Amino acid sequence: MKNYIVFFLAIFLATTSVAFSQDNISPKRKQAIDSLALEKVKDLSKYISIIGNKETQFSEANRVMDRAEELFATGAEMGVSSINTNEIAYYKVRRYFERLMALNYDKVNITWYDIQYVSDLERQPDGRYVGVITVYQRFEGTSIETGMNYKDTTKKDITIYVEKKQTQIAGRTIEFWDVMLGDVRVTETSA
Amino acid sequence: MRESILIFSFFITIISSVSGQGLGSPGTLQDDGRFAASTKQMNQFFRRFNGEESIDGTARFYPGDSLYQNGNLRKGFVSILFDNQTSSISSSLKSDFISTLLSATYPQYLVFHKPGWLAEVDAVFLYKGKRENVTFIMKIQPEGLGYEWVIDQVIFDPFKNLFNKPIGVSKDFLHPLSHELGFMNMRRAFQDSESPESFTPTTYNPDYLAIFLYEMKQNNLKFETVLGVKFHFFQIGGWYFEVNQFNRPGYNTGWLISNLMRLGPGDKETLMRYIYDQD
Numbered sequence: 001m002k003n004y005i006v007f008f009l010a011i012f013l014a015t016t017s018v019a020f021s022q023d024n025i026s027p028k029r030k031q032a033i034d035s036l037a038l039e040k041v042k043d044l045s046k047y048i049s050i051i052g053n054k055e056t057q058f059s060e061a062n063r064v065m066d067r068a069e070e071l072f073a074t075g076a077e078m079g080v081s082s083i084n085t086n087e088i089a090y091y092k093v094r095r096y097f098e099r100l101m102a103l104n105y106d107k108v109n110i111t112w113y114d115i116q117y118v119s120d121l122e123r124q125p126d127g128r129y130v131g132v133i134t135v136y137q138r139f140e141g142t143s144i145e146t147g148m149n150y151k152d153t154t155k156k157d158i159t160i161y162v163e164k165k166q167t168q169i170a171g172r173t174i175e176f177w178d179v180m181l182g183d184v185r186v187t188e189t190s191a
Numbered sequence: 192m193r194e195s196i197l198i199f200s201f202f203i204t205i206i207s208s209v210s211g212q213g214l215g216s217p218g219t220l221q222d223d224g225r226f227a228a229s230t231k232q233m234n235q236f237f238r239r240f241n242g243e244e245s246i247d248g249t250a251r252f253y254p255g256d257s258l259y260q261n262g263n264l265r266k267g268f269v270s271i272l273f274d275n276q277t278s279s280i281s282s283s284l285k286s287d288f289i290s291t292l293l294s295a296t297y298p299q300y301l302v303f304h305k306p307g308w309l310a311e312v313d314a315v316f317l318y319k320g321k322r323e324n325v326t327f328i329m330k331i332q333p334e335g336l337g338y339e340w341v342i343d344q345v346i347f348d349p350f351k352n353l354f355n356k357p358i359g360v361s362k363d364f365l366h367p368l369s370h371e372l373g374f375m376n377m378r379r380a381f382q383d384s385e386s387p388e389s390f391t392p393t394t395y396n397p398d399y400l401a402i403f404l405y406e407m408k409q410n411n412l413k414f415e416t417v418l419g420v421k422f423h424f425f426q427i428g429g430w431y432f433e434v435n436q437f438n439r440p441g442y443n444t445g446w447l448i449s450n451l452m453r454l455g456p457g458d459k460e461t462l463m464r465y466i467y468d469q470d
Contacts, residue, residue, distance in 0.1 A: 027253045079417075083438070087315070087416045115222045117248055119234035122303075125335030134231045138220055157232070190440045 025121055025129065025162075029177070034118045037160045037179045040071050041116070041133050044158070044181065047071075048137070049110040052100050065097045073161055073180040080186040088185075105141030105150070112137055113153075121162055129162040130182070136189070157185040230272065230445035233422065236434060239268035240292075241300045260300065262293055274437055274447040284451055288430060299427050304331065304338060307426035309466065315415040318349060318406070322415065325403075328467055345403045346468040354397045356388045363389040421449075423466055429454050431462055 025033065047068035051061050078096040079088040091099065113136035121129040134157050141150045159182030166175050227247055230236050238244040242265030243252050252259040269289050273280060292299050301308070310329040315322055326346040331338055357363070363384050369376050380390040388395070406412045422434040433450035437443070452458070 027251070030251075086418045089416070111218050111220050113222050113226060114219045115226045117231045117235060119232055120238075120251070120303075123337030125337050125339050127336040129337075132232055132234065136222070136226050155231070187438065190438055190444075 030121060033121065033162055033177055033179065036177070037118065037131065037133060037162070038116065040160070040179055040181055041135060041158055044068060044071055045112050045135065045137070048097075048100065049112075051097050052103070052108045052110045052139075054106060054108050056101075061101050065094065065101075068097060069094055071181045073182050076159075076182050076184070078184045078186055082188045083190060093184075103141060104143065106144045107142040109140040110137060111140075131160045131162065133158045133160060153189045155187045155189050157187070159183045225440075225442055225444070228271070228442040228444070230447060233434070233446050236272065236446045237301050237303055239272060241265065242268060260298070262298075266293060271443070272448055273451075274435070274449045275443050276437075276439070276441075278449045280448070280451045284453070287453070288427075288432075288451055291427065291430065301424065301426050304333070305426065306330070307424065309343070309423045310340065311421050311423065311466065313418040313420070315418060317413040317415055318347075319411060323347065323349060324418070326468070342400060344467050345400045347399060347403060350397070350399045350402055351468075354388050355386070356391070356395070357386060365390060422446075423462075425454075425459055425463075431459065 047064050050056050050064045051068070056064070072093050076093050078091045078093060080091065080096075081088050115136060117134040119132045121131045123129050134155060137154050137156060139150075139152050139154065142148070161180045161182050163178050163180075164175055165178045166173050168174075230239060231248075235244070235248060238248075238251065242258070242260045242262070244250060245252070245258070246264075246267070258264055266289060269292060270285075273285060308331075310327075312327045312329060314325050314327065316325050317323070327342050328344040328346070329340050330343045332341050363379065363386065365374070365376060365380065380387050384390070388397075403412065420436070424432050424434065431450075431452045431454055432448045434446050435449040437445065437447055437449075452462075454462075
């Protein structure tokens with residue numbers, strides 16, 4: 001958490017030289033926010049890989065789930081669909097992680113593709129900004145007993161909420177942009 | 192043939208420019224260009240359509256940038272924004288459409304916040320214990336400090352069957368001197384008739400959305416899931432196109448134009464009536 005605050009402040013200070021209005025996000029600030037959002041998505045991807053790894057101890061997986069949950073806004077959900085059905089199955093974020101941890105494979109390998117797409121930020125009625133980051137994940141699960149080897153590639157469209165917040169440092173009020181993750185749409189791809 | 196070469200060269204450029212991106216963790220898989228080529232979000236569809244991002248999608252162009260809405264960039268992008276595998280849009284129609292977009296005197300662009308585009312969302316609800324398909328027509332509107340998607344219309348078969356209003360000589364009616372009797376014969380409309388809608392004006396159209404919201408509030412409708420989304424665009428003068436998501440192997444994937452029509456006088460209104468299921 002401490003690291004994040006330092007990072008937010010660094011981003012704030014790095015962009016203070018750019019002139020912008022109170023409520024609009026300049027291209028330069030947008031880039032800084034994108035970087036921050038991508039850091040959070042990287043953290044999420046790292047946590048998902050750890051939670052899914054069968055060598056991760058139960059207590060450690062739970063600790064990582066707590067960390068992963070902290071990345072999300074309250075009430076965020078994962079909406080999952082497969083190649084076979086377009087219907088979306090909804091899971092609370094914690095439930096999604098628990099299901100991932102409980103998958104019945106002896107070995108699970110989760111990796112990520114070297115590509116992501118970051119949308120523009122749009123303002124909501126409540127003044128917060130919303131965007132979507134798309135990443136691709138490769139899942140590979142092996143069951144020794146049955147010899148089954150399951151693989152899939154999923155596209156993850158991750159909502160990000162961006163909000164201007166304030167903090168007090170040495171008696172000075174400093175504004176910074178905070179990023180929280182929101183609902184995630186998980187789509188199995190044909191790749 | 193020239194179009195194929197153009198598209199191929201566009202892909203090659205995309206493929207050769209994707210390395211070095213990514214989440215950065217060890218063991219990152221390298222995209223072979225398919226994900227880079229895919230139009231991954233509607234946001235990317237808008238940017239590509241307007242020529243507002245780099246070929247690999249990593250840089251967003253803004254007004255003042257040298258390549259912002261660049262004609263050649265747009266031409267390359269729009270060429271790959273068509274579904275080339277299942278849709279039967281002729282090359283000449285595509286070519287005419289692209290010429291319209293890139294007109295030297297009046298180039299046309301898509302604008303996210305302006306009217307003229309709609310989302311059609313297919314969902315499933317439980318209605319009186321039975322799974323029923325529901326279609327929503329959604330639009331973007333300004334609200335508060337920003338924008339929001341709102342439901343403009345709902346298409347729900349169980350409601351449509353409720354209102355089969357008879358017409359002409361066979362329909363029930365209140366005779367034209369009913370007022371002289373203080374409308375005592377209203378009993379016919381509200382007690383004897385099985386189709387009280389017979390007593391409404393010729394112009395009467397049921398407000399299905401109001402009924403839908405009422406049924407939601409009565410807990411008679413319960414949301415189950417979303418099945419799919421597509422988009423209708425009327426923002427380009429004289430043209431209509433539809434955008435669908437294509438999840439399949441290859442490079443021609445993501446959000447793509449699946450239907451393209453040149454609009455004559457009155458065609459837009461006809462199409463809108465069709466989309467809103469008012470026919």
